[in-house]
Amino acid sequence: MMFVSFIVLIGTVLTACTGGEESDADIEVSTQTQEEIVYATAQDINDMNPHLYTGSMPAQGMIYESLVENTEEGIEPLLAESWEISDDGTVYTFHLREDVTFHDGEPFNAEAVKKNIDAVQANAETHAWIKLSTQIEDCRVVDEYTVELALSEAYYPTLVELSMTRPYVFISPNDFIDEGTKDGVTGFHGTGPYMLTDHKVDEYATFTANDAYWGGEPAIETITSKVLPAGETTFLALQKGEVNFVFTDDRGVDTLDVEAIDQLVASGAYQLIRSDAMNTKMIVANSSQDESPVSERAVREAIWHAIDRETIAEDILDGSETVADTLFSSNIMYADVDLDRRSFDLEKATAILDEAGWLLEDGSNVRMKDGNALTMTLYYDSHSSSQKTQAEFIQATLIEAGVQLEIVGEESTSIANRRSTGEYELLFNQTWGLAYDPQSTIAAFTSEASYLHTTSGIAEADTLYQKIEDVMVTTDEDMRQNLYADILEIVHDEAVFIPISNGSLTVVAPTELEGVSFKQTQFELPFEHMSFE
């Protein structure tokens, strides 16, 4: 053993010493031609109960399906072939596909839909974040393949929320415990293209193609989710071919850094695929902090002008994200609104501050007004190395405009806590992402747990909240478009959400893998469309 250790070590050190001369393209990647996808993930798939929130979303996306699907072209049929909405917008009648069975052979029908929706509603407190859960009054079986969903009032994002990865997806009623799912389930049988066939906690999970899938058996026979906590190991496992697929995880964290991805792509064995913009990374400014300069619109606007987004996107984020000029990118529904761009312009920032009465005294580098210094605190997630670098960079440019920023790194839970209690001036955050935007992020403007403190200090707060209430219940498409435009204009003018960059989903896959595409959420991938050349 001793000698093996020493020989291996000395060999390693020697090779490491000479390895520096190797160019990126020389890295050998020994992916054999494989017919299966093995993806690396930092965490176990956890409890796959689709009516709770601990399971891995990409894995749940393979097993479970919803009534409808959110696509680029809008809402499309999935388990429901068609649907009608009553004139007053409160009753949705769904006509289900008749050729669907759960993985355990149980038929998928109106009864199964009702049982599932009832199970979700039985745990309503947990689902309060999804507004539909507060609107559903009843789910009725009309006939074997027809089901009616009755709402307390018209709620336009109903179909969008029914299309989400959870909770309104369907698990075989045979898996229920005590007629429900809130206390756990006995198995994980969905209707989706893949079945969970093997799971070793904290090691791997295997999903096998569902040969009885109503949409046709998927081309890739097995998909394995392998738990690899360290990015370096993932990189090495990709080089060896033990793992052949990686993608941005649920929390938006890329396990591989940009350099590692470049090396893999340069080897010719892997391709890099990036989705369109999926979310917006931003700094949230607390307009309701009366004591703080951040409550002043001019100050927020000046900060916006003093952030060099180009440099952040290109240098700090290595080009992996694009510059964001507005809260939502224009590919988000209802967000293609013409708003003034506030470009990086330090002179403009100083002019705005001068005009607002924040003046620089001789010999000082921090502006003052009525005896108060222009000093604020920015909180960032201490686990995110890029947020820390961005915070330091922003701090350095803001001081040039006479604004002193203190930066504090905290746990993400503590930051979320600050957001809900209002104990902050500025903090990093991100929108909920495609499919959830704009409605979920905008609904959160009025929620105490989210952005209420951010928005409540602005002059037009009451108008804003009224418009948000109206937009969720209006059934008139034009009116909805106009209301969203107004809402976005108000928060844009008030500069409470200072956009930085647009993030996207990243996939590194074998070169010969075809059909890699994205869904309308940043949380899952359509594996069933993939195949090897």
Place this chain on the structure above:
Amino acid sequence: MGRYIVRRVLIAIPMLLIISFLTFLFINLAPLDPAEVVLKAQGVPTITDELMAQTKEELGMDRPFIVQYFNWLIASLQLDFGSSYVTGKPVWSLLGPAFLNTFKLTIVSSFFIIILSILLGVICALQEGKMMDKSIRGVSFFLTAIPSYWLASMMIWFVSVKLDLLPTNGMTSYQSYILPVTVIVISYAGIYFRNVRTSMISNLNEDYVLYGRACGLPEKTITMHILRNSLQVAMSIFGMAVPIILGSTVVIENVFAWPGLGSLTVRAILSRDFPIIQAYVLILAVAFIAFNTLSDIITAAMNPKIRNDL
């Protein structure tokens, strides 16, 4: 000897109680509401006041601190550490297999560390000051100084990727043990063999060695006597090697994706899964105290003088 053992074990009990109380206290001092932590760990997107109240009641968090502590302690003594905040599964069902995986790694590593330490310690002591002694100490100093994280990555790259001899990660076959065990042995053997060496050298200068040589005893017999005496000292150090390795496999497990205690706890800490963290700290404390007690007892058995010191 019997009395010594009883007294030694009795001392361990209050230590365990103090540690268990501190573990519980520190975690409850975290600046977040535990109910909120539970809900966040479960990935509930938005937390309402009603949900918080409901969760507190379900988990008994609405009771006074001291009541919560005693409930936890009594349950823990029956190996019931509650349920994971994240998965909802009993902590023991998660910790059990992870503990076993780490224990396997620890035992195999400790075995090689002990063998290698004795071997190198003896060689160095017998060659004291010579080239062999100096080179072994020099190499071991160099190896111990290498961060295990880096060493592990380099080994995977060379042995698994370049030479294609072993798997890069996981715990699938006996081959999976080779790299992690090698890294652990390299990191620790360097420390332990020095203890054996020092102890051997001090024994070499004892009168009984001189007497033995004067009597014409074969060199081999003398060396065996020295070794036996030296190992008495090294015993307590080796005793502690097991819990030390048990508690420090975090880095190795992360790099090699070894489904053990280290990986489990890192994830528990990141998601603030307090019941797992509490159980982990308690298990490690028990391991430290148990191995410490055990090595004291063994040393006392080998050296009667120590028995009277307690």
